[in-house]
Amino acid sequence: MTPGRKLLVLALVLVGVTAWFAWQGASGSWQYYLTVDEFMAQGDSLRNVRVRLGGKVAEGTLQISADRRRAAFDLAGTGHRLAVRYAGILPDNLAEGRDVVVEGRQEGEGPFQADRLLTRCASKYEPAASTPTAVGPGEEGG
């Protein structure tokens, strides 16, 4: 076997191994990532399934426990709202009107039980409000 062919075999093995590991990692960590509206529209099919939801903390609904370990609020999309209960350490900049991402599941008809809560610009930039063309109506000032 020439070195070139050996290398090719090695590369194929590398691709295969990587694909296998990627599959392992993905099957353990993937989640649906939906907006509140999509989640509500899917109805019962996503009950008890762990999902990640993006939305806005609705004005006037945010309640924070005294020890800042629990929070309750309505997660608002453009047309729907979903009651969310969160347990865990709160992000410091959690506030009404802010875009947030929650992870957890809805069991039965109860509120959405979240165990992870990220404020949207936990990354470095405000992704909303970038340019007039990229911002949809009603999304200004996020």
Add this chain to the structure above:
Amino acid sequence: MIALGQASLLAALVCFGYATFAVVAGGCCRHAGLRRTGLWAWAAGIAALSCVLGVLAWALVAKDFRFAYVAQYCNRLLAWYYALAALWVGQAGSLLVWAWMVAVVAGSFRLAHRRAKEPVLAVVCGVLLAVVTFLTAVMVFGADPVAPSLVPPADGAGLGPVLQHPAMLAHPPAVFFGYALWTIPFALACAAAITGQLDSGWLAGARPWALAAWTVQGIGILIGAEWAYEELGWGGYWAWDPVENGSLLPWLTGTAMIHTALAWRCRGVLKKTTLLLAVATFGLCNFAAFLTRSGIFGSVHEFSRSTIAWMFLVLLGMLALAGPLLVAYRREELRPEHGLGGLASRESLVAISAAALVLLAGIVAVGTLAGPIGRAVAGRAITLGPEFYNTAAAPLALVLFGAMAMVPLARWGGPPQPDQSRRLKVLAALGAASAVLAWVLGVRHAWGVGVAGLAVLALGAMGLAIASDFRSVLSAGRWRAAARLFSARRRQYASHLMHLGFISLLVGIAGSSLGSKSIDITLARGQTFHWSGYAIRLSDVQQEVLPDKHVVQTRLEVQPARGAPFELVPAQHFHFSTREWTAEVAVRSAWWGDLYAVAHGGSGDQHADLTLIVNPLMRFLWASGLLVALGAAAALWPRRRRGVHRPARPKAGTRPEQPPGKPHGLRPHRPELYQGAAGSPAGPQDPGVAPGHRAAATRRHRGFRRG
């Protein structure tokens, strides 16, 4: 001012558009007059774009809210330097900064190579100018940085408190500057492929730019990681979020490209890979720079509504088509000059590293685009968690590490020489022993054990290569000769430094990700808590009201198991303007690890809610940036020129003695440089060659390469 900005922006577009045409047409038809007008237009375009940048910068510092951009990202309370930093917070401003950087970098490239030979130079400049024109056009048609406010507000929306950090002044411009610098290797690769002048001349021209781009971008990414580490308060530095991933993609392919370019230069192999990687790196820079600020990751739905998105998509599509087509068209010229010299030859190691890097980039890309991919395949967007990246990337990182570890004792064109091969075997045994030792000491993760073993192999190989290099001169006690050897092989030692940085990086990543521990506690005032070898006592909680914020400082007295006690003061700030809390973390750093403390909101005077995190070996991660910067500086430091090699400036086109066969002429062909060509895949290993024998080595090398 708005009118001036708008007019300048339009003028810049017209100038760059004309310059593209005139420089290419003038260069190809050898019409000096036309070409000269093109160059003037180019200069005028840079001036106009600088004027736009100046206008926007002035508006930001002067808080002129008649500019929509200023109203969106600035407010009256903002300090002038953060107001200036708002230039690269929004999409339009980032585009402006980026376009300006590309224009200036392209201009300085043209200045540095003003005597280089036409048609190649014309094509290079044409590609560069086309890129600048494209970016300017995007601003004119998609994201106007100097657009007026419809109704100028009394005060602007301001900059988020997280962004008001010194790193904001360094991280984004460094990353954007890296993107801008990658344009040059791309343009050179395109020109080489278009004109068919595919000798290694273009690589010599591209090398310093690629290395500079790689370094600046890498340091920029690391600054961003450091910023996330101390600002976001979750104890990590890399969250695999799309913005971070975007900047990592071109850096990974760029790393691969720098190494395959060495294989091309030293051995005449991996040519197609190098060209494709140059194109891919540039494409990914565009992808990253655009997507970072577009908000498209925030919601995929915005994509179809965005003009800019489509413009960049068309550009990426064109690159994805043009790259492979060019390579296919030139497949005859790009045929490898040699076969691969065995699996343990340098070129094979480079190929393996490149494959691992490209696969890593693929993993990152799949994870980043999981949302759109899921939507296309399953109809629902999905996300992949950090576990996906970590599981998939760890084996690739180990493969990469293994290939890099062997490089100093390998050679181009064949398996390692018998004595080197023996050394490698000994080192491999040592590496295995240290892996076992790591296991015994309590490292229980395959990836940590692997890093421990490979680190010993890599350090040993590097040490032995350097030792055998210096042995002959040092035994005679000739330090001066040793210094001369170092300067003659400067690039090789620079590559050792950068590879040391890589080892340090992997050690830091492995230590901090595998050994990290964290705990959430509530401490009452005066209470002592024992955890992870530290005795932590809450001594005080202090409240302070400043003009712009309310500060709560949590004073912790920490007594480590060994060593002197110290104080950690994590704080919380409540910003009156934005009405939000930010956490100011406190970190005590040492080589064996960091103690990281975060205080949470809601604490009273008598107790504090804290998260404590221990991150082992974090310092090695930051040290890697320093090592890489040192290595890059050593590699890029202008070479002292003496004797016959003096005219290293690109006068090639005018020098009659320029040997035929190097018609590219962007940089004279200097084979002696190949000896230690950067990225330790150096020239033929010739341990102990004394400076006086360099000429002989050079001749041999040349014959080796050509023959």
